[in-house]
Amino acid sequence: MPIQESICPLCGNPSPQGAVCGRCRVKATCWFTCPPRIPITACPTCGARKDAGVWSDGGEEREEVVRSLVSRSILFHPDLHHPAVEMVIHDMSSNRSRVDCTVRGTLYSEPVEGSCTIEVEWKKEQCDRCSRISGSYYEGIVQVRGTGRRLSSREVEETRVISQGILESLVAAGERLAFISEWDEHRDGVDITVGSQRLGQEIASAVTRALGGRFTTHPKLVGEKAGKQIYRVTYSVRLPRYSRGDLVVVRGRYAEVTGIEGRLFRCTDLDSGAQKLVPEAQVERLVGKRSDATPWLVVFRDRDLVGVMDPATGLTREIPAPLRADYPPGTTVRVFLDKDKPVILE
Ligand SMILES: [Zn+2]
Numbered sequence: 001m002p003i004q005e006s007i008c009p010l011c012g013n014p015s016p017q018g019a020v021c022g023r024c025r026v027k028a029t030c031w032f033t034c035p036p037r038i039p040i041t042a043c044p045t046c047g048a049r050k051d052a053g054v055w056s057d058g059g060e061e062r063e064e065v066v067r068s069l070v071s072r073s074i075l076f077h078p079d080l081h082h083p084a085v086e087m088v089i090h091d092m093s094s095n096r097s098r099v100d101c102t103v104r105g106t107l108y109s110e111p112v113e114g115s116c117t118i119e120v121e122w123k124k125e126q127c128d129r130c131s132r133i134s135g136s137y138y139e140g141i142v143q144v145r146g147t148g149r150r151l152s153s154r155e156v157e158e159t160r161v162i163s164q165g166i167l168e169s170l171v172a173a174g175e176r177l178a179f180i181s182e183w184d185e186h187r188d189g190v191d192i193t194v195g196s197q198r199l200g201q202e203i204a205s206a207v208t209r210a211l212g213g214r215f216t217t218h219p220k221l222v223g224e225k226a227g228k229q230i231y232r233v234t235y236s237v238r239l240p241r242y243s244r245g246d247l248v249v250v251r252g253r254y255a256e257v258t259g260i261e262g263r264l265f266r267c268t269d270l271d272s273g274a275q276k277l278v279p280e281a282q283v284e285r286l287v288g289k290r291s292d293a294t295p296w297l298v299v300f301r302d303r304d305l306v307g308v309m310d311p312a313t314g315l316t317r318e319i320p321a322p323l324r325a326d327y328p329p330g331t332t333v334r335v336f337l338d339k340d341k342p343v344i345l346e
């Protein structure tokens, strides 16, 4: 093989078949490009980021955001193998970072290395969700009320926990416009202002699942946008007349409401301890609440009677002994008063 065919025509170094050698091809190739500046748009209120016009809740740290955006912004020549980027981030101010990048790879069998500096600029813009909240936009109100009674503080708290849980799961599923913009507790109940109808619907059904009762939906046309009718929906949740922990009289017998199943109340008979499901019509009246019961000392036990000392007066009162336990003297029982009559809860 003639000698001139095995050297590079550009640099004269050995080259198989006399082609332009790897090093000369590398010199003639622009193998990576870095943008001088990358803007990152973030919401100053909630930290959401806008990417290609779309807001999302990343939840990543600022550094992670910078790293992923910078590595996506560096473009490599398709012939480059094993590209790698090393970054050193300098935060210049709250809205600017300078990123020194070292890029490496293998091009035409030659190891290559280069560097560039990218300036990251943080821009503040209110996101779609925050601007809706600050603009008082909403799509519905969930109104939670009791039937012929106020909500108990436990029901209010459970409603709050349920609502929060549903909100978090919708947001985690990417439903950005699910938000609760107002939580209003008042004597009639709770009003929850929601940013999306899906959130309102799910809260109303979860609350009735957990606390009983039913809900109805009342849409109201509020306008039109781009030919589409805009509705606001009121989800009217009615909790049942009785709730867990209520002490009631069912067909002449004392019972505690321990749960709600559909339209029936699960009750424990305070005498026998038996459980049964009772329709509302069988509940004669509300006597009190479990939280009204206080500890009383058992002073004596005599066949069908228990003598208990009223801690308020120090007087011993006689109560018919419930069948469901022994009540030996010296133990404590929990007692509530039906008007003035003591009744053993447990
Ligand atoms: Zn060469």
Ligand SMILES: [Zn+2]
Pocket (backbone or CB within 6 Å): 043, 044, 045, 046, 047, 048, 126, 127, 128, 129, 130, 131
């Ligand atoms: Zn925001």
